[in-house]
Amino acid sequence: MLQGWNPPRRTDGEGYFLLKPETDWNADEKAASNMNNKALNAIFTSFDSNMFSLVTNCVCAKQAWKKLQMHCEGSESVRRTKRRILTTQFENLRTEKSETIDDYEHRLRKIENEAIDLGDAISNERLVSKVLRSLPKRFK
Incomplete structure (x- = not known):
C-alpha cells in the first residue's frame, strides 16, 4: 500500500x-x-x-x-524553512523576568512539539541543557 x-x-x-x-x-x-x-x-x-x-x-x-x-x-522547502525558524526560536528562547518556570517550560514544549510535527525531534539532552542555560540566576 x-x-x-x-x-x-x-x-x-x-x-x-x-x-x-x-x-x-x-x-x-x-x-x-x-x-x-x-x-x-x-x-x-x-x-x-x-x-x-x-x-x-x-x-x-x-x-x-x-x-x-x-x-x-507545505512542500519540503517550506518545511525546511519552518525547521530553521524553529531552531532559531529554540536557540533564542530565554526566560522573561516575570516568567515562572512553568510558563517557560510551556513555551519550550510548544517549540518541541512543532519540531516533532516537522519530523525534527529535539533530544531530551538538548532540552535539559537549554533549560539549565536559560534559567535566570534567581533559580540557580
Whole structure:
C-alpha cells in the first residue's frame, strides 16, 4: 500500500489496459480495495467541509493524504524553512523576568512539539541543557 491503491486492470487483446469488473477481482484485489476504502473513510470523516473539499475527488487514500499533507505542511522547502525558524526560536528562547518556570517550560514544549510535527525531534539532552542555560540566576 506504500505506492497507493489503483483499481485492478487487465489488458485486452491489443495490449490496452482496461479496468477489471469488480466481479472478476481476486481476494487480494478485494482486500486492497477494502483497505483503501477504510483509509479514505477515515480521512473523509476526520475533517470539516472545507478540508473535505480538498480530497473529495480522490479515489486513493495515499493521494488524499498527500493533498492534505501538502495543504497543511507545505512542500519540503517550506518545511525546511519552518525547521530553521524553529531552531532559531529554540536557540533564542530565554526566560522573561516575570516568567515562572512553568510558563517557560510551556513555551519550550510548544517549540518541541512543532519540531516533532516537522519530523525534527529535539533530544531530551538538548532540552535539559537549554533549560539549565536559560534559567535566570534567581533559580540557580
